[in-house]
Amino acid sequence: MPPTLRSAAVATAAAAALLSPLAAAPAALADGPNTPPEVRSEIQALPWPALARGDSGAVVQAANELLQSYGYLPEQGLGNIFFDEYMEEAVRAYQDDRDIPVDGRIGDETWSHIRMDFGVVGPGNGDRDKVTAVQALLDHNGHSVIADGIYGASTEKAVIAFQEENSIDADGIVGPITFRALVTGGV
Template sequence: MKEGSSGYRVTGLQHLLNAHGAKLDVDGQFGAGTRTAVVNFQKSKGLDADGIVGPNTWQALITTVQSGSTGNAVKAAQSLLNAHGAKLTVDGDFGAGTRDATVAFQKAQDLDADGIVGPNTWKALVD
C-alpha cells in the first residue's frame, strides 16, 4: 500500500498506526498524513522509510490480539474482519463477538481456529 491507496486495508493500517502512537483520522484513504505516519513508524523501527507499506512494515505493525485485548490494534482486527463479512462494532474491545468472528474467519481460511489474531491471521485478513 502507498499514497493513493484506499479501502479496508488502509482502514486497518490506520488503526494499527494509531496503535503505535499515530493520531490519524481513520478514513480508509492513504493520504499525506497516513504517508507521514508510515514514514515515522518505519524510521522508528529502523526500516527503509519510503512511505510504502510492504511486508517488512506490515510485520512490524502487527500486534497479536485476543480475548481481553483492547485498543487500536483490536479496532484494526475488527475492521478487517468486517471487510470479510463479520458484523462487529469497531469499539476496540476484543470480546466474545470478536473472538467468534475471528474463529469463523480462521476456519474459512483453513487456519488454526484459536480465536487469536496473530501473524497468520493478520496476513490472511490483509491479503
C-alpha cells in the same frame, strides 16, 4: 511456609493463570497449536498488499489504526479509511525508527514489522486501536462486526469463523498467521 498458606498460594497462582491466559502464554495460544504446517506455509506465502498515499479501504483503515496504536498517528476516531499525507508521514517515521527503507508506502518489509509489533490480540484485549484494526479486517473479509474497539464475544466468534474458513486452528485469538490471513484476504 505452613501447609495451609502454601495451599492458598498455590490456589491463588493457579487461579491467576486460569484467569489471564493471554498474559500467561500468548505465543503458544496464537493461531491455535494445531494449524497444519502446510496452511502456515500457504498463508506465509500470500503477498502483502502494497499501500500508498491515495489508497483507501478497510486495509488502509487497519494500518491507520495500528499506526495510532504504535504512537505514530494521533487518535482520529474510528473509521479513517484514507491513506492521506498524515498517514504517509506516519509511515515514514515508523520506517525510519525501524531502519526500513523510508518511502512512505506500506510494502512487504513494513508489513512484516507492523505484524511483529501487533503481537497477539484476543478476548479482553484493551488496545482499542488494535482491536478496531482486527474488526475492520474481519468486516473486509465478510464477517460483519461492529468496529467499536472492544474484543467481545461477536469479534471472537467472527475470528473463529475466519480461522475455520482458512484452516487455521480456531482459538479466537489473532496471532501472526491469522493477522497475515486477515490482511491478505486468506487462502
